[in-house]
Amino acid sequence: MLKRHLLAAGLLATLAAPQIAAAEMAEAITEPVTITFYNYNLASAGLGREATLGLIEEFMRRNPLVTVEPIAAPSNEVLSRVQADMVAGMQPDLAQLVFRDLIYAAKELGAEPLEDLAGEELAAHSVGMVPNGLALGEVEGKTYGLAYVFSTPVMFYNADLFRAAGLDPDQPPRTWEEVKDAGLAITKATGKHGFFPGAYGPIDGTFVYQAIVMSNGGKVRDGNTLTFADPAAAEAVAMLRDLMDSGAHARIDVGAHLDTFQSGNLGMFLWTSAVQNRLIKAAEGNFELRVAPMPAFGEKPTAPTNSGSALFLFSKEPEKQRAAWELMKFLTSEYAYNEITTKIGYLPLRPGMVEDPKWLKDWVEANPMIKPNLSQLERLTPNIAFPGPNYRQVENMMKEAMTEAVFGSGDPVETLKAAQERGQPLMPAE
Amino acid sequence: MTVERGSPAFRIAVHGAMILLSLLAIFPLWWMIATSLRPEGEVFSTALFPASPTLENYRAALEALPMPRILWNTFAMAALTAAAQAASGLLAAYALVFWRFRGARTAQVLIALSWLVPFQVVMIPNYVLATRLGMLDSLAGLVIPNAAAAFAVLLMINALRSFPKEIVEAARMDGAGSLRILVEVIVPNLRAPLASLGVLAFISAWNEYFWPLLLIRRMEASVVQIGLQFFMTQEGNDWGPLMAAATMASLPILALYLVLHRQVIDSFMRSGIR
Numbered sequence A: 001m002l003k004r005h006l007l008a009a010g011l012l013a014t015l016a017a018p019q020i021a022a023a024e025m026a027e028a029i030t031e032p033v034t035i036t037f038y039n040y041n042l043a044s045a046g047l048g049r050e051a052t053l054g055l056i057e058e059f060m061r062r063n064p065l066v067t068v069e070p071i072a073a074p075s076n077e078v079l080s081r082v083q084a085d086m087v088a089g090m091q092p093d094l095a096q097l098v099f100r101d102l103i104y105a106a107k108e109l110g111a112e113p114l115e116d117l118a119g120e121e122l123a124a125h126s127v128g129m130v131p132n133g134l135a136l137g138e139v140e141g142k143t144y145g146l147a148y149v150f151s152t153p154v155m156f157y158n159a160d161l162f163r164a165a166g167l168d169p170d171q172p173p174r175t176w177e178e179v180k181d182a183g184l185a186i187t188k189a190t191g192k193h194g195f196f197p198g199a200y201g202p203i204d205g206t207f208v209y210q211a212i213v214m215s216n217g218g219k220v221r222d223g224n225t226l227t228f229a230d231p232a233a234a235e236a237v238a239m240l241r242d243l244m245d246s247g248a249h250a251r252i253d254v255g256a257h258l259d260t261f262q263s264g265n266l267g268m269f270l271w272t273s274a275v276q277n278r279l280i281k282a283a284e285g286n287f288e289l290r291v292a293p294m295p296a297f298g299e300k301p302t303a304p305t306n307s308g309s310a311l312f313l314f315s316k317e318p319e320k321q322r323a324a325w326e327l328m329k330f331l332t333s334e335y336a337y338n339e340i341t342t343k344i345g346y347l348p349l350r351p352g353m354v355e356d357p358k359w360l361k362d363w364v365e366a367n368p369m370i371k372p373n374l375s376q377l378e379r380l381t382p383n384i385a386f387p388g389p390n391y392r393q394v395e396n397m398m399k400e401a402m403t404e405a406v407f408g409s410g411d412p413v414e415t416l417k418a419a420q421e422r423g424q425p426l427m428p429a430e
Numbered sequence B: 001m002t003v004e005r006g007s008p009a010f011r012i013a014v015h016g017a018m019i020l021l022s023l024l025a026i027f028p029l030w031w032m033i034a035t036s037l038r039p040e041g042e043v044f045s046t047a048l049f050p051a052s053p054t055l056e057n058y059r060a061a062l063e064a065l066p067m068p069r070i071l072w073n074t075f076a077m078a079a080l081t082a083a084a085q086a087a088s089g090l091l092a093a094y095a096l097v098f099w100r101f102r103g104a105r106t107a108q109v110l111i112a113l114s115w116l117v118p119f120q121v122v123m124i125p126n127y128v129l130a131t132r133l134g135m136l137d138s139l140a141g142l143v144i145p146n147a148a149a150a151f152a153v154l155l156m157i158n159a160l161r162s163f164p165k166e167i168v169e170a171a172r173m174d175g176a177g178s179l180r181i182l183v184e185v186i187v188p189n190l191r192a193p194l195a196s197l198g199v200l201a202f203i204s205a206w207n208e209y210f211w212p213l214l215l216i217r218r219m220e221a222s223v224v225q226i227g228l229q230f231f232m233t234q235e236g237n238d239w240g241p242l243m244a245a246a247t248m249a250s251l252p253i254l255a256l257y258l259v260l261h262r263q264v265i266d267s268f269m270r271s272g273i274r
Helices: A002-014 A047-062 A078-087 A099-107 A114-126 A159-164 A176-190 A207-215 A231-246 A257-262 A273-283 A318-331 A334-344 A361-366 A368-379 A391-407 A412-426 B008-036 B056-064 B067-098 B104-114 B119-132 B139-146 B150-161 B165-173 B178-189 B191-206 B210-215 B224-229 B239-271
Strands: A033-039 A066-072 A094-098 A145-151 A153-158 A193-197 A266-272 A289-293 A307-313
Touching: A033 A078, A033 A318, A047 A066, A047 A318, A047 A334, A066 A318, A078 A094, A078 A099, A078 B119, A078 B210, A094 A099, A094 A145, A094 A318, A099 A145, A099 A307, A099 A391, A114 A318, A145 A273, A153 A159, A153 A207, A153 A273, A153 A368, A159 A176, A176 A193, A176 A231, A176 A266, A193 A207, A193 A257, A207 A231, A207 A266, A231 A391, A231 A412, A257 A266, A257 A273, A266 A273, A273 A289, A273 A368, A289 A368, A307 A318, A318 A334, A361 A368, A391 A412, B008 B239, B056 B239, B067 B104, B067 B139, B067 B150, B067 B178, B067 B191, B067 B224, B067 B239, B104 B150, B119 B139, B119 B210, B139 B210, B150 B191, B165 B178, B178 B191, B191 B239, B210 B224, B224 B239
Parallel strands: A033 A066, A033 A094, A193 A266
Antiparallel strands: A094 A307, A145 A307, A153 A266, A153 A289
């Protein structure tokens, strides 16, 4: 972790060259052009890589003048790779970056605002997207990142453990109170763990945590002011602490949640639906896997945030910009989401496809586990990225404080307040 | 009741403790191999032996990665890095120990200080230079930035300081030049520290992750640590193929250890565990 921070610091210090002024995007591709595509789904074996390679191949088949050079990097390293190549004078064209990097990519790395680049084409392309679809990648009113592969937090649960604890698996917990009761029942009856949210890291962002906080009416920041210790946000963390103190919340290694659930030792697991295919495989022959929407605070509507990534266009040459924009449109088209949803397991940014027999209707009927996630799209709430060059440090401070507030023995609100005070000076001035 | 040293009870206790420690040391290795042989649904089993062993994970790993190619790349990178570090360390140490020149002490201190600079700090300038020299995706790009290491120079300085100066003087009086003294007099008598340095540099290069991650873009040009990462994602790890790939990746190091186990142990004893 320290090495990664050193690497990021080195890159920040080195990336001081002013960005080249953008030229106007070419109207059409008239001669052969090669573009780079930085992608993290390509950096690991499996369905994500195969589906992405298939999409790139299909795009090149449809656009014979364009050659796409895919560059694979793990999701937590892809930003470093983009920065390093910029420093080395190899301007990236298109990059898949996680949402936490949104503001940094827009303000420091020179990602192109799509309204300025593509104007009416963007408006036409966004028809049919979820209402908040473009907002996921907006910074100060302009779209810098086009939501690509994304998901919302859903509650996976082990129906066998529910039955063993005398619970009805057809009635999964809807509220946090019910999560507490179910967690305690599972722990008491089976000796296994009750509940765990994938909210504490070490590798994932803070989207599950933010979804819980925003479902209680809180926010982690307001403008450049940190607010993760304000009452509504802190109450949400105090609720998790109460689950922990009661025994309903598992006290396990924060990086071992997925393995614990896959091994059948955890009753309820709140995390991204992107792991659904993996969980289905792990559960086969071992336990019955089911999925429910994320729990609510009483009657308050939940605010599911987005995990995953957006596409950022960095090309500075008009022809490459056109090629990258065409690839961007293709990767967020109905054809692409059909592949992405059915093969990788992410959500379609275009919900109309779910009812369309040409696209996902039959698949959704055959794979009902995606339904709780689709139902949450109506309330999709953009994940909040942090601004300024210290954004990762601030986010880590918040995450560590939240983890300490839940797992530690001190007062959770005071722990959050102390971290908020320490983190505020790292935020940009108003 | 006291147990005398050398008594059967003492020996049994000592051997018992050593057997226990050996089992503890071997257990992770065993678990890696056992997991690599488990079918997908059994990966999280805590049984000591796979209930229905399969080579499916090896097939998956070999299908997903060009494993022989990656192992060869890693071996070539590690061997060349180790050879280059031994050569550059030896040459620099010879000059600093046997030649008297102004600034020798300062040079030595600077070399020692450079050891304290984390590689991540110089990684980006190295990357920019390597890119401009056209070394992306190349074995040369992997080896050259690590061809000289402060650790190698310091280890060789220590070895040469304990080398009898009289022998060097005698060779010089017989008319031998520096290169001949180095090659014909010093190197044959410095096999143990050179082997130690070679082993440590080889293992260190074998385990290198960040530099290949930055420099290499094609899996065919990649190394084993990047290959292992291929089975680890933010959305969980593919434990079966990962353990199969890790087992295959461990074999060369294990073979090296079997052949050179005395030198490996000596290396760690001489230099402290890095």
